[in-house]
Amino acid sequence: MSEFEMVQLLSPTGERVHHGDYDVDFNDEEYRGLYRDLVMIRRFDAEATALQRQGELGLWAPLLGQEAAQIGAGRALAPQDMAFPTYREHGVAFCRGVDLVQVLSMFRCVDLGAWNPAEHNMHLYTIVIGDQTLHATGYAMGVAKDGAIGSASGTATMAFLGDGATSEGAVNEALVWAGVFEAPLVFFCQNNQYAISESTDHQTRVPLAGRAPGFGIPGIRVDGNDVLASYAVTKAALDRARMGEGPSFIEAFTYRMGAHTTSDDPTRYREGSEVDAWKAKDPISRYRAFLTNNGLADEDFFDQIDAEAEANAIAARTACLALPDPAPLSLFDNVYANGSPPLERQRDEFAAYLDSFADTEEAAK
């Protein structure tokens, strides 16, 4: 894959690097807040993986390694902005104030999507690769139709996607539409180097950030393991959108340090040495070094965050285990907003059938 400039504000060892176009303007508290976010979500993610290993989730898609990209993007979002995630945006969900237990519930298979998108301005997870990018585009077109852009308090929309997703027709149509309608939208593509077992060169021979200009959309590559750069680049793109200056495409260059999902076995398709090389660029240790070097935080602070993250993870576990199974007949609910008589009849007949067992059991007593 050929070279492409990559925006960085932190070197892999945590030195602050400067960039002509991008910068952040955080106070100490905010700097520390980002660290908390990173650690909270990594710890939660580990807990979810453990829950799956223990049979308490059907599946889990870990974000391990992608914390900085997601927290950078998630924190750049303003409350009025709308986010359209894939199935791995746990860090974004956290930033949007979604109860993480509601993230677990889908993977526990007790529901298909638990939180209220309107409450958090975050759409439900989408599993079919790329489809959400068109929803995001339409939503952003709607924002523009509503006149909710053109000022610093305008509304931006963000479409999350992976490197693999860029090969889907739907994603490219989203680029077409966003370009043509100048939708107030940011495509945030986490290039984590893999689509399950396929390295990114199975999807493209040129950098993904270069895809967008051909659709009339500026493309930029950012170091996705650098939370400050991810934030700065996303913030700038969101601001562009909210001001009515059109869509952007961000390629956040990062690495999926864990398995694709808990069903996956990455040893089949990548070398441990590759993983090790990326460990050296770990988003959290890098950011921690930055905080330490600049006297923004000390061991006490780090310990306190670890404790908070631990407590949070355990609380999520407890709440997850307490999630009730759906009632059998609930599977007939909400197929239609305005109902369907034949379906109601199907449900009633099935309810009667279920009742017949209850009768039998009753009789057997």
Add this chain to the structure above:
Amino acid sequence: MSEFEMVQLLSPTGERVHHGDYDVDFNDEEYRGLYRDLVMIRRFDAEATALQRQGELGLWAPLLGQEAAQIGAGRALAPQDMAFPTYREHGVAFCRGVDLVQVLSMFRCVDLGAWNPAEHNMHLYTIVIGDQTLHATGYAMGVAKDGAIGSASGTATMAFLGDGATSEGAVNEALVWAGVFEAPLVFFCQNNQYAISESTDHQTRVPLAGRAPGFGIPGIRVDGNDVLASYAVTKAALDRARMGEGPSFIEAFTYRMGAHTTSDDPTRYREGSEVDAWKAKDPISRYRAFLTNNGLADEDFFDQIDAEAEANAIAARTACLALPDPAPLSLFDNVYANGSPPLERQRDEFAAYLDSFADTEEAAK
């Protein structure tokens, strides 16, 4: 739409322009041959439009205005190359030696595709926008698998598409695949400024030739009303492909001078003045001026070609009118290569039903 360099070898008034990268190497005979092609296909196209107006075709998609793009591309193809057309590539079909009556037959609705693709190395017309670009990509991948590239006699594949088609997911997936597999393929996009009523700015705000580089495919824009430039640019791209140097994307900048199809009414969506402006860039008068100015042809020659084109069009008309309607039961043929007993039963029952009328008619006599 922003500016993009456009390769030209002939000015709109027929002056020979020189270009650093592209040139042609024709003898006088070949130069004259191109003129014959242009006139033959324009005259045929007019006849087909007339046939439709007279109720002899269900529909016709005129190529009027796009002759130079198609003849340039069509003549650049080598016999072993394979072409995947849309529904408007009558000029290409002509170059590939397809009997033009077989082009008419689909529009007369007596069949769904008449010629033998293997005989002409030209696939059947495809009506669903863009789908053929993936077929072309797969075919080209197969050529590479066969080892039929890597020399001057290698096999190239060409995918035709329109400007509107570039918005379809399928076309963008074709770009993904062609890029990733370095398919020996040329995308030849005739930007005729319209997808039915929608001008190209409904599909993109940037030049279409700029779409391809984001997929790792070089893009080039050529004056599609200049038969020499269209030929030269296509030839270079085909040679690249046959040598194994990968895919290219050509945007042939041209204009659909007539209606989208005979069902269309372009006065609803474009000004006569626009059409007039493009008439000044007419591909045939431009080329005729070039031939005349350079003493390559005289009035006699032009008259002779007109006469030949006239005779050809009339012959096509006669053959078209003689095309037999399909036999009723033929609609059951060729659904499956290896047959289907239930379908055979359906046919037999229907045949018996039809026979029952014959019996009744017989009895009535």
Add this chain to the structure above:
Amino acid sequence: MSTMTMGKALNSGLRTVLDNDPKTILMGQDIGKLGGVFRITDGLQKDFGSARVVDAPLGEAGIIGTAIGLALRGFRPVCEIQFDGFVFPAFDQITTMLAKMHYRSAGKLRLPITIRIPYGGGIGAVEHHSESPESYFIHTAGLKVVTPSTPADAFAMIQQSVTSDDPIIFLEPKRRYWDKGEIVEDSNDWSALHSARVVREGTDATVAAYGPMVKTSLQAADAAASEGRNVEVIDLRTLAPLDLEPVFTSVRKTGRLIVVHEAPMTLGLGAEISARVTQECFYSLEAPVLRVTGFDTPYPAARVEETYLPDLDRVLDAVDRSFDY
């Protein structure tokens, strides 16, 4: 009351919904200046502007996918797919996203999207312009599917569909666009959207049809009458959810049912109706439910479509065969 073609009735209905609700928007290829290839949206962009009557890029997934996003933002999109054969690039968005969003969100999200599709054959068109894809949608839980057979129903049903909160596939029988009829402007007189209707009473056999085949079935019933057979004709109007009560009632009376549609036989709607009616009216049926349908082939070249499509004679033949049992 006024008399107009089905095409014009749809145009009037769309105009009314655009007038009534500023959140209603139209999207599709060539629906603006051109007014659509069938002119169903003629004049609407001129009157409502290009922000509400949107000429879409050439990508069906894009049309439906962005419509979903617009609906999530509070809009009420009415999408046009130019022809039946071109809905398939949008099939993923329709089946995996549009149909399921209300369900997967446990009712928190609604997608009040109408997808208009001119469908069916009989107009002498080239490939992909004459298909009857209704089965794909009827089988997809979460979608509703309706189809009018008259200008009056077209006028009413398009408005009812657009104002419904469920995603609706609105199938327009394109060969009937030019048929004229009276329309009833007053919405109090409209039948419920998801209801079938007896359009001709009869006692000897029942014919159930929808969309383009209602007219054909009525003609067949007339012809049967001249042979002394009194055929009841039911216009199903709603294909999902099915309203079969009128069919059950009719079959209990006539004992014979013929279902007519242009779509291929195998897993065409006739199959479902046969299964349900047989279960519901097992003891009333004098003959098995018979189906008069397109054949199990791709849609053929139009010069032979008259052979492919069910016609008066084939319906009559089925009525006759029904009496052979």
Add this chain to the structure above:
Amino acid sequence: MSTMTMGKALNSGLRTVLDNDPKTILMGQDIGKLGGVFRITDGLQKDFGSARVVDAPLGEAGIIGTAIGLALRGFRPVCEIQFDGFVFPAFDQITTMLAKMHYRSAGKLRLPITIRIPYGGGIGAVEHHSESPESYFIHTAGLKVVTPSTPADAFAMIQQSVTSDDPIIFLEPKRRYWDKGEIVEDSNDWSALHSARVVREGTDATVAAYGPMVKTSLQAADAAASEGRNVEVIDLRTLAPLDLEPVFTSVRKTGRLIVVHEAPMTLGLGAEISARVTQECFYSLEAPVLRVTGFDTPYPAARVEETYLPDLDRVLDAVDRSFDY
């Protein structure tokens, strides 16, 4: 003869076709190094190279569209769609191109393409991983659809499908991948690809099923036997074209038919079978054809899928209800 899981049987079958014909190629997401998410193609890229076992970019339209092009160039592509719910982005290529190419070319072109799709529920998966999309393909003229229920059939049918000259949708009942059985290596002993088969003889009622529901139906038949009812079970094996002769024969004997599938009821294959059997065996049926199927809802959250999916009890209940008529 050797004993292996269905997954392994498919792997062996694919290995054989790759061995036998250099024009056979495999394409799909993650089928190479990973061997597919279900390991069906395990080891094949290692042995046949990445030109013949192709890890595809993430686009289903691309997989099927390029496979069509490869077939036009003389290859015999076997495509894997990773899960049932992800076939829809390819739906346009499958229905408008793959299914019709032979027909529209009047027989001049053939597309010997096999599309493998792991389908069905019961594995506790997240959304889009448990669907039964067979109706969409069965309804599409030009496609053939088959599904094995045992390792032996999986081994034979995958080879027969790949060597067939028609496009075939090859549905793999993913919840049965780990079931073991004997496979017969010798192709002389195989049943014809497009044939149904009586897998348990009986006299009182007939149960017709396919894919994952064959096992369930056999279990139900065993349970029925202990209640004194002798149920015949038919494995349909081929869904398009349907081979209903064994079903007709059976129904003429038993007078009762229950069709079982996971797909939703409305326009599930049960509808077609009901319609045809009722027409063919009208005077033999003691009861209407009954259907035991998934409900007309999207596939629910997996914690409630056991309720959604037909099981032994529901099949037994239908057998009982069939005797109520």
